[in-house]
Amino acid sequence: MRNSADAVIYVGKAKNLRARVRSYLAPGRDGRYQIPFLMARVADIEYIVTDTEKEALILENTLIKRHRPRYNINLRDDKTYFSLRMDPREEFPRLTIIRRVTPDGARYFGPYSSASAARDALKQLYRLFPLRHYPLETCRRRGRPCLYYQLRQCSAPCQGLISREEYAALAEGAALFLEGKNRDLLKALKKRMEEAAAAEHFEAAARFRDLIRSVEITIEKQKMVTAGGDMDALGYTRRENRFDIAILFIRGGNLIGGRNFSFNWEMDDAEGIASFLNEYYNREVYVPEELLLPLRIPEPEALEELLSERRGKRVAIVLPRRGTKADLVRLAVKNAESAAEEGLRSREGVEGMLDGLKQRLHLANLPRRIECYDISNIQGRHAVGSRVVFMDGLPDRNGYRRYRIRGMEQADDYGMMRQVLSRRFTGSGSDDPLPDLILVDGGPGQLNVLTAVLAELGVAGPDAASLAKSRVERGAEQEDLLRSDERVFLPGRKNPVVLRQNSAPLLLLARVRDEAHRFAITYHKKLRGRETMQPSVGGIPGVGEKRWKGLLKHFGSLKKLREATVEELMAVPGISRKIAEALREHLRHP
Secondary structure (H helix, E strand, O other): OEOOOOOEOOOOOOOOHHHHHHHHHOOOOOOOOHHHHHHOOOOEOOOOOOOOHHHHHHHHHHHHHHHOOOOOOOOOOOOOOEEEEEOOOOOOOOEEEEOOOOOOOOEEEEEEOOHHHHHHHHHHHHHHOOOOOOOHHHHHOOOOOOHHHHOOOOOOHHHOOOOHHHHHHHHHHHHHHHOOOHHHHHHHHHHHHHHHHHOOOHHHHHHHHHHHHHHHHHHHOOOEOOOOOOEEEEEEEEEOOEEEEEEEEEEOOEEEEEEEEEEEOOOOHHHHHHHHHHHHOOOOOOOOOEEEOOOOOOOHHHHHHHHHHHHOOOOEEEOOOOHHHHHHHHHHHHHHHHHHHHHHHHHHHHHHHHHHHHHHHOOOOOOOEEEEEEEEEEOOEEEEEEEEEEEOOEEOHHHOEEEEOOOOOOOOHHHHHHHHHHHHHOOOOOOOOOOOEEEEEOOHHHHHHHHHHHHHHOOOOOEEEEEEOOOEEOOOOOOOOEEOOOEEEOOOOOOOEOOOOOOHHHHHHHHHHHHHHHHHHHHHHHHHHHHHHOOOOOOOOOOOHHHHHHHHHHHOOHHHHHHOOHHHHHOOOOOOHHHHHHHHHHHHOO
16 A cells, blocks of 8 residues: 555555455445545555465565555564574584574574573583583684683583583483473483482483482472473554554473563454464564464465465464463463553653643654764864764664764864764754754753754754763862752753753653763774784785784784794794885784
8 A cells, every 4th residue: 555655554464455455445345544544644555466375475575674654563673682502513512592593504593681680590500511602613612621610611522521422411301391392301300310220320310310309309490381292472452553462482382481562453353363373473583383372364375375385394374262372372362451551651751751841842843753963082083973873762763873073183172063963963864863953962052053053054943952961070178079960951942951960851862861971972982902013014015904803813812922032923924024014014013
């Protein structure tokens, strides 16, 4: 569906497209108020015929990613959960934390809601199964086992303290434990304990006995919800055009976590869930054996076929009506309702904070999109500018930008700010919309630069302000240092606005300002560090950028390279005495 400007505003699919479109356009066929509201914006409908329903699913996802229609589900800002990866083809497999699940022959476990949650899982796992922590090459360069071996959280395969077969048994046990196949794990451990005891390897048998006890204690703390299998249970709730979805992750029969999504959706519920599933599982996420849904979606067979291809095994879409699986769906619905309530309270809080900021600063716009700019340099060197964007009080990192200041060798914060703002607002297009509020770090001087640039470029609409950091002062008869309030300067007003300290509007502005400063100084340090690690070597015959990087890698730091003798320099492959002597002289007198 396209609007009058020929922009794509909605992409959909249907086995019977005529009936689907007719249900939207016919008066009274759809009782929801938002459908006529959407249809009033549709100027043209374009369609593509595919051979199969699966092709339609793939095409729908491709077109949504390309056009990003306003009325489709958009998950591009959603974070990717973490997983644990084990490659059984390695000599001594280890577990690593990764973001993306790829079909590379490795085994993946999870997902985990954060890197810290994945690290906690690893920490507990290493106490049961002492797998190696670091790359094998790094470990083998050590002269003795690492500290984890002393803590009994690593079996030191790098030092030959465990055989490959015994280590493989540990790795398989860890995999079974992470997959929730605890019965298989205990059965395998008991078998190995009996074999070790029969062979009179009593120390090994005792280790397996202790491991069995630890696993049994850990299993007792877990809540079993169903008899094995990997499933995702989905629940949803809807309030007008707000759609909230909750997914519960069941791995090996254990409920290990969940995930919530909230977005605007104008069409019917079943179509919304189908569109969500197609986009969500098209990303780097784990695809389970079963999807438990609360209602039937259009053309489920096509989605099953597509997900089965991505998983490499059959995937079933199930609508449970009774039993444990139905209970899981109802639990997912409760989670969706809870998330919707929390989201509503959060949105009301954000609305109140933004409205308070608007009223207190007498802004023309509700400051939903705030852009903040800052400059970082040392006496004009490595000068950079930064832009950060906050949407509804939260960072929108897709809108962050870094600016390298050009043609300015002296410290001139006003001139640098002018350059950054001019580059930002010259030829702004729809891909980079104008903000509601533009904030600069500084006082009246920086604010005057901002208003002058906006006037010169004819940029109308955004409000402007500057936020000056609090100052440390000491009175004539006082020994204690006093910190002044943060001050907000506005165009056409001599005296600053002093917001109540620790109030939500001021904390938001300070957070935006501090984030712009952090982003600018990070880029500045990066450029400065690049120069420190790569000084000019153009005057040294035979030493180019590649060889210079090799020298730094060999010695580990620029300090050690400066301290190296000619003989030590010649020990680096490709460095002759002539080059070593020239390099030594250059490093002494740069």
